[in-house]
Amino acid sequence: MGLLTDLRDSISRVVDRLFSESEPKRIGIYGPPNAGKTTLANRIARDWTGDAIGPESHIPHETRRARRKENVEIERNGKKVTIDIVDTPGVTTKVDYKEFLEHDMEKDDAVRRSREATEGVAEAMHWLREDVDGVVYVLDSTKDPISQVNTMLIGIIESQDLPVLIFANKIDLEDSNVERIANAYPQHETVELSALEGENMDEVYAKIAEYFG
Amino acid sequence: MPEATASDSTSDGVQIDLFSGNRMANLTSMEKIRLILDGVRDGNIVILEEGLSPDEESKLIEVTMAEISPDEFNGIEIETYPRSQTADQSFLDRLMGRQSTQKLTVIGPANQIQTLHKDENLISALVSRK
Numbered sequence: 001m002g003l004l005t006d007l008r009d010s011i012s013r014v015v016d017r018l019f020s021e022s023e024p025k026r027i028g029i030y031g032p033p034n035a036g037k038t039t040l041a042n043r044i045a046r047d048w049t050g051d052a053i054g055p056e057s058h059i060p061h062e063t064r065r066a067r068r069k070e071n072v073e074i075e076r077n078g079k080k081v082t083i084d085i086v087d088t089p090g091v092t093t094k095v096d097y098k099e100f101l102e103h104d105m106e107k108d109d110a111v112r113r114s115r116e117a118t119e120g121v122a123e124a125m126h127w128l129r130e131d132v133d134g135v136v137y138v139l140d141s142t143k144d145p146i147s148q149v150n151t152m153l154i155g156i157i158e159s160q161d162l163p164v165l166i167f168a169n170k171i172d173l174e175d176s177n178v179e180r181i182a183n184a185y186p187q188h189e190t191v192e193l194s195a196l197e198g199e200n201m202d203e204v205y206a207k208i209a210e211y212f213g
Numbered sequence: 214m215p216e217a218t219a220s221d222s223t224s225d226g227v228q229i230d231l232f233s234g235n236r237m238a239n240l241t242s243m244e245k246i247r248l249i250l251d252g253v254r255d256g257n258i259v260i261l262e263e264g265l266s267p268d269e270e271s272k273l274i275e276v277t278m279a280e281i282s283p284d285e286f287n288g289i290e291i292e293t294y295p296r297s298q299t300a301d302q303s304f305l306d307r308l309m310g311r312q313s314t315q316k317l318t319v320i321g322p323a324n325q326i327q328t329l330h331k332d333e334n335l336i337s338a339l340v341s342r343k
Binding site: 091092093094095096097111114115118119121122125126128129146148151152155156158159160 | 266267270271272278281287291293328331
């Protein structure tokens with residue numbers, strides 16, 4: 001029975017995708033905290049709609065609720081795609097409010113922020129299992145990409161058969177190493193960019209239109 | 214099969230629970246997650262011979278987040294070797310969402326275990342007492 005149920009679910013997922021071509025694709029922007037997910041989401045939203053999605057910050061867990069920007073039309077090289085951008089909280093397996101105290105926060109504020117952060121991570125995982133059609137996985141190219149959270153999340157995304165693009169962000173920084181990311185996840189295409197400075201956004205949009213269109 | 218439990222809760226040492234694949238095979242996803250988190254919340258290091266499925270890992274993160282409490286439980290540190298390429302799988306396996314989960318997995322309290330080095334063949338971690 002399990003085998004038949006799995007097969008039926010798999011076929012149902014494929015059929016759903018085939019018949020929902022005209023619907024906007026919900027593209028989740030995932031990655032660890034402070035990779036630049038909201039900066040990227042804002043860059044895309046501003047470039048194609050004129051509006052931002054949410055506030056950016058160097059303090060981890062600034063985004064504590066998934067935020068959606070609907071009907072973003074991206075067109076490049078004759079390919080057009082309409083997407084809903086879902087900016088998600090950075091995923092982690094641990095949250096310690098004491099980390100926020102280092103950013104000049106009072107204890108009450110730090111505890112509240114950590115509680116909201118844990119709820120946000122759980123919400124991000126739920127979106128990934130249930131509600132996204134594709135994933136942009138954002139990594140800080142100055143950091144080691146083989147962290148457990150990255151390994152697990154990319155495994156989870158692959159197990160759902162979701163199309164995924166890996167974005168190596170922060171190439172404007174001196175320590176950036178895009179090749180390290182490409183070598184860590186050779187099964188996926190890696191696109192380099194600086195969401196903050198707007199570097200290589202033409203290729204970013206071309207890949208989004210190609211992959212998710 | 215490597216199934217051993219070192220339990221001496223009265224000592225200052227760190228308890229390590231090593232669960233065999235056979236021991237975990239008959240448990241539901243939530244039973245596995247409960248087993249792991251109950252052990253970790255007691256300050257133990259939990260080692261799974263065959264790891265968790267991606268879906269179980271996803272649920273483990275969700276349940277962990279729900280249980281984090283200031284000054285009591287900060288979450289978990291979890292380490293497995295990087296998952297092998299999906300190219301290793303057959304088309305049918307990928308179609309059915311089946312993925313090999315046979316990856317030794319180490320899980321501990323976030324405030325007691327620190328990863329020193331990790332690559333495709335080696336996980337080196339520092340474990341401190343409670």
